[in-house]
Amino acid sequence: MTSAESAGEPDAPRPPARRRSPGRPDRRAARREQVLDTAARMFFERGYEATTTTEIGAELGLLKGSVYYYISSKEDLLYEIVEQYHRDTRTYFDRIEASDAPPLEKLRELITTETAHTATNLTRSSLFYTEWRSLSPERQRTIVAERARHEQAVLAWITEARAAGAVRADLDPKIATYAIFGMVNSAYRWFRPDGRLTAEEIGREFCELVLSGLEVR
Amino acid sequence: MTSAESAGEPDAPRPPARRRSPGRPDRRAARREQVLDTAARMFFERGYEATTTTEIGAELGLLKGSVYYYISSKEDLLYEIVEQYHRDTRTYFDRIEASDAPPLEKLRELITTETAHTATNLTRSSLFYTEWRSLSPERQRTIVAERARHEQAVLAWITEARAAGAVRADLDPKIATYAIFGMVNSAYRWFRPDGRLTAEEIGREFCELVLSGLEVR
Incomplete structure (x- = not known):
């Protein structure tokens, strides 16, 4: 819970500029990504309310007001950061959901991948928890709906496996779902990129613990 | 993650006024408790930065400035709320730690009690997560140290049980500790006082899931 824990969000690798583009x-787009990265870090370190767009611009060496060439308001900036993080989850979520693996295999895959995604995007993943109230109610609903898809899928997988006799009948699938997301989503608070275990290893530990807790002995 | 989820923090029962006291x-003290309760609710609903002490006073029908008869600054108010919540955990934590129950029994008791404490103090438990950055670094350290005691105890209990062959050797005690607190601490985000299960029932579900995940088959 210290700001030191926010150290490591690495820049995403960017595709090389295409030749046919005039470059501009x-x-x-690259500069805009820098604005988003810098804003995410500053919102995390100082808080959204306490950070001005002028300060974000100054951090990037932009003249006062130039930041508005890339974004239209501070709230847009926060929304874009949080939305981008959630949009990135769709790639793996849709793939896992569409696969024809058994439900507990899908669960295993989602826990591992989502833990790693949270842990390797520490700053951005934390902003949803600490700053969601600064988003407009409509935008809060959009983000919450995206997260709800994951929860509903996990609940459906556990319920399906339970009906097939693979999951203990004495456990409540909904509470198990909350437990899983509580666990996975906590990674942003304590994961350290230079720590003993990688994000993927932590995801696998979580799987072992939860899956063996759920499965019928 | 909606403010509707904050509905239910009940007022703690207050001891009756002692006869020998002149009452004042x-x-x-009772009025001060009301100030703390109201501030906690307003910080939760609007955010700490966006709430002024004048607004807190107005909500209680106090004249401008009168709130300072009960508290000395807005940050003191936030600290008192967060600190009081953590001070309340000491009562059960010290009792569990001092007991001579086997380590996994202590773990079971702590998970159940801590989940119930989080769930029945929704507003206050959430403020640590959403507003900790608004506390001074020294005060952040005080609160984090209190929470670290719980984590260290759980880690020690799992490690002890693992050394005795009661917990799976292939699981990492530290990651299991993080998983447990991630699960327990998530309750403030989704627990509803009028929901299907009580806070104690949810605590017991968590225990079943984690203990059977940890234990050697």
Whole structure:
């Protein structure tokens, strides 16, 4: 719970500029990504309310007001950061959900991947928890709906496995679902990129613990 | 993650005023508790930064400035709320730690009690997560140290049980500790006082899931 724990969000690798482009749109997109990264870090370190767009611009060497070339308001900036993080989860979530693996295999895959995603995007994943109230009610609903898809899928997988006799009948699938997300989502608070275990290893530990707790002996 | 989930923090029962007291100090203490309760609710609903002490006073029908008869600054108010919540945990934590029950029994008792404590103090338990950055670094350290005592105890109990062959050797005690607190601490985000299960029942579900995940088959 110290800001030291926010150390490591690495920059995502960017695709090389395409030759046929005059360069400018790509440079603008790259610069915009820098604005988002810097804002995410500053919101995390100082808090959303306490950070101004002028300060974000200054951190990037932009003249006062130039930050508005890349974004239209501070709340848009927060939303974009939080939404981008959640949009990135769709890639693996849709793949896992569409697969024809048995439900507990899907659960295992989601726990491992989601833990790793949370842990390798520490700053952005934390902003949903600490700053969600600064988003408009409509935008809160959009993000919450995206998270709810994951919860509903996990609940459905556990319920399906329970009906098939693979999960203990004395456990409540809904509380197990909350327990799983509580566990996975906590990673942003204590994961350290330079720690003893990788994000993937931690995801696998979580799986072992939960799956063997759920499964019928 | 909606403010509706904050509905239910009940007022703690207050001891009756003692006869030998002239009444005034007790009335002041009771009024002070109301200030803390109201501030906790307003910080939760609007955010700490966005709430002024004048607004807190107005909510209680106090004249501008009168709130300072009960508290000395807005940050003191936040600290008192968060600290009081953590002070309350000491009562059960010290009792569990001092008992001579086997380590996994202590773990079971702590998970159940701590889940119930979090769930029945929704507003206050959430403020640590959403507003900790608004506390001074020294005060953050005090609160984090209190929480670290719980984590260290759980880690020690799991390690002890593992050394005695009662907990699976292939699980990492530290990651299991993080998983447990992630699960327990998540209750403030989804527990509803009018929901299907009581806070104690949810605590017992968590125990079943984690203990059977940890234990050697």
